[in-house]
Amino acid sequence: MFTDFYYLLRKKKVPVSITEWMTLMEALSQGLAYNLDDFYYLARATLVKSETYFDQYDVAFQEYFKGIEGPADISEKILEWLKDPINRSNLTEEERALFDKMDLDELLREFEKRLAEQTEQHDGGNYWIGRGGTSPFGHSGSHPAGIRIGGQSRGRGAIQIAQERRFRNYRSDLTLDVRQVKIALRRVRQLSRIGTEDELDLERTIDATAKNAGDIELLWTRSRKNAVKLLLLMDVGGSMEPFAELCSLLFSAAHTSSHFKDFQYYYFHNCIYENVYRDVETQEEVATDHLLRTLEPDYKVILVGDARMAITELTERYGAIYYYQRNDIPGVLWLKRIADHFTHCIWLNPEGGSFWNHPTVSMVSKMFPMYELNIDGIGDGVRKLVSKR
Amino acid sequence: MANSDFDKFRGSVDYVTDEALRNAVNVAIALQKPLLVRGEPGTGKTMLAHSIARGVNKKLLIWNIKSTTKAQEGLYVYDTVQRLNDSRFGDKDVSDIKQYIKLGKLGQAFISEEQVVLLIDEVDKADLEFPNDLLNELDEMSFYIPETNVTIKAVHRPVVIITSNAEKELPDAFLRRCVFHYIEFPDPTLMEEIVRVHFPDIQSNLLREGLKTFYLMRGMDDLRKKPSTSELIDWLQCLAAGGISHDRVLKEVPFVGTLLKKEVDYDYFVARYMNRQRPGRKVDAYQMLH
Numbered sequence A: 001m002f003t004d005f006y007y008l009l010r011k012k013k014v015p016v017s018i019t020e021w022m023t024l025m026e027a028l029s030q031g032l033a034y035n036l037d038d039f040y041y042l043a044r045a046t047l048v049k050s051e052t053y054f055d056q057y058d059v060a061f062q063e064y065f066k067g068i069e070g071p072a073d074i075s076e077k078i079l080e081w082l083k084d085p086i087n088r089s090n091l092t093e094e095e096r097a098l099f100d101k102m103d104l105d106e107l108l109r110e111f112e113k114r115l116a117e118q119t120e121q122h123d124g125g126n127y128w129i130g131r132g133g134t135s136p137f138g139h140s141g142s143h144p145a146g147i148r149i150g151g152q153s154r155g156r157g158a159i160q161i162a163q164e165r166r167f168r169n170y171r172s173d174l175t176l177d178v179r180q181v182k183i184a185l186r187r188v189r190q191l192s193r194i195g196t197e198d199e200l201d202l203e204r205t206i207d208a209t210a211k212n213a214g215d216i217e218l219l220w221t222r223s224r225k226n227a228v229k230l231l232l233l234m235d236v237g238g239s240m241e242p243f244a245e246l247c248s249l250l251f252s253a254a255h256t257s258s259h260f261k262d263f264q265y266y267y268f269h270n271c272i273y274e275n276v277y278r279d280v281e282t283q284e285e286v287a288t289d290h291l292l293r294t295l296e297p298d299y300k301v302i303l304v305g306d307a308r309m310a311i312t313e314l315t316e317r318y319g320a321i322y323y324y325q326r327n328d329i330p331g332v333l334w335l336k337r338i339a340d341h342f343t344h345c346i347w348l349n350p351e352g353g354s355f356w357n358h359p360t361v362s363m364v365s366k367m368f369p370m371y372e373l374n375i376d377g378i379g380d381g382v383r384k385l386v387s388k389r
Numbered sequence B: 001m002a003n004s005d006f007d008k009f010r011g012s013v014d015y016v017t018d019e020a021l022r023n024a025v026n027v028a029i030a031l032q033k034p035l036l037v038r039g040e041p042g043t044g045k046t047m048l049a050h051s052i053a054r055g056v057n058k059k060l061l062i063w064n065i066k067s068t069t070k071a072q073e074g075l076y077v078y079d080t081v082q083r084l085n086d087s088r089f090g091d092k093d094v095s096d097i098k099q100y101i102k103l104g105k106l107g108q109a110f111i112s113e114e115q116v117v118l119l120i121d122e123v124d125k126a127d128l129e130f131p132n133d134l135l136n137e138l139d140e141m142s143f144y145i146p147e148t149n150v151t152i153k154a155v156h157r158p159v160v161i162i163t164s165n166a167e168k169e170l171p172d173a174f175l176r177r178c179v180f181h182y183i184e185f186p187d188p189t190l191m192e193e194i195v196r197v198h199f200p201d202i203q204s205n206l207l208r209e210g211l212k213t214f215y216l217m218r219g220m221d222d223l224r225k226k227p228s229t230s231e232l233i234d235w236l237q238c239l240a241a242g243g244i245s246h247d248r249v250l251k252e253v254p255f256v257g258t259l260l261k262k263e264v265d266y267d268y269f270v271a272r273y274m275n276r277q278r279p280g281r282k283v284d285a286y287q288m289l290h
Helices: A003-011 A018-029 A036-047 A051-066 A072-083 A085-089 A093-101 A104-121 A124-132 A158-164 A166-170 A178-186 A202-211 A238-256 A288-294 A311-315 A331-341 A359-367 A375-386 B019-031 B045-055 B071-075 B080-089 B105-111 B135-140 B172-176 B188-198 B204-218 B229-241 B246-252 B263-277 B282-289
Strands: A191-200 A220-226 A229-235 A262-268 A275-277 A285-287 A300-304 A344-349 A370-372 B035-039 B059-064 B076-078 B101-103 B116-121 B142-145 B150-153 B159-164 B179-183
Touching (some): A018 A036, A018 B019, A036 B019, A036 B179, A178 A375, A229 A238, A275 A288, A285 A288, A300 A375, A311 A331, A311 A359, A331 A359, A344 A359, A344 A375, B019 B035, B019 B045, B019 B179, B045 B116, B071 B076, B071 B105, B071 B135, B105 B142, B135 B142, B188 B204, B188 B229, B204 B246
Parallel strands (some): B035 B159
Antiparallel strands (some): A262 A275, B076 B101, B142 B150
């Protein structure tokens, strides 16, 4: 029964195993689903084990039980388009001004209005894209699909629920929140025995007790603590503006993760030269040399930036985009020094991998293993950070 | 199990559910598989187990997981130190090992004369390998105690509810054996129902204004920690207890500290919202809030 549905789910990258499929079959044979709505929830509860796959499940369900591609696909493309900061940076000054005018309530109302129009008319494409340039959605990082329209979700058919695709926000390949990043960063750990002796050393206790002819003697050892020190270097240059929110997520996750032995962070503009900045606003400078001198090579380094700049900025003396940064040494050498000094460095790029064929991006990625700044990317990067060289 | 047993759980008087959740609970009960519940903190994961126990009229056993919890502790603990001690002073018959075996929560649930609901709370707090260590025990609902050569087998398979905050990824093998439910954040209509369960007498306008403020706050993407259901309930209680009239709620947001727990969020909210609401009266807002 529904075997094609199983393969469709697998095709949509939902990790469904035979065990789970058999569980569903068992449930069906017990008559636990009376109608399609029951089936929707039953199959989801038994087959899908993480909310990050709910969206793919919805897509598959829709496709299988309706047999046609729903309008959701069109709207997704539009939403994608709106979300993409690159598109946003193409806006004219005038259009940009529109962004700042609308407040949250207006955004909500406007969104609901457009969404309603879209499902009713299905002529969305032109209207959405046409107006898309001035569309406020995506501003301040608000996720358009995330705005729920209250009070409608109950008592409706399964296909409608699937069509609504409310779980799009939970997909791990798309979105980030502080907590998710923290979970990813939690893997950056190397345990070593430090601190006071507060853990019972069983082996030695048994030995000592035996030697004492059974008179118990307790021996203690130091407990294992995380020894990882983290250095975060973030690009706050102009082309990074659209990603400011994303970067601040990463920053607050790292900042509030208490499990690092030490955590330091500095900013730079486009590329690293003689100085990095301790604070974006005050531009308080710290010599890059100072970092290289004072921080041991075992600091784990995460660099964040789009690595996108004019080639001269990277390779030339005095190439820095800001005239006051008269750099005697080209940026590429500074980057090289960092890569050479620290044993574990990664570069997180908020731009998707498809944009990486830019000359400076590929130069940088030759020095630092580069990952996308999303949950999957951070996860891969973190594995690189704790791996042995 | 007969079909009539399905739909056992319909929520209880003090816990409001939606269709998906009721479905998942009943599937888990019917298939006798553990129910894994995930969701944002404060969406009532732990409360669910209490509600299920009440709903199906069974005793609830709670096994709270901490970062130091080992799977073995849920089955049984062999108190060797006590035995060693006793052997030195000759108080008891130390050859009777049984008296040093103490059953954990899972063991207790197995030997219980009647079916119980077992809540394994915050399973992701424990070590990464923790869920794997319980696979067989949860599958077979039995375990073996080598010290006494006894097999403990469930008299009645307990209804197992497992909650997780998604702090750690759970192992696939473990997930495969569970029925999964993700508690979504309630929409305003459901939320109203939930609040009414807690405060049947709350004034309608107060509730309406409170919810409006609450969802407005949840809509702010820049908050580090968004307020959750349990915070809303605390806050409404404050409002009701403080005798705040409904027209002040949205305008002044009294007791905002019950909703926003982080200083940055608090500052952000005051700067972004309060000042826009009441231009030129910033000082008053601060005075009132502190």
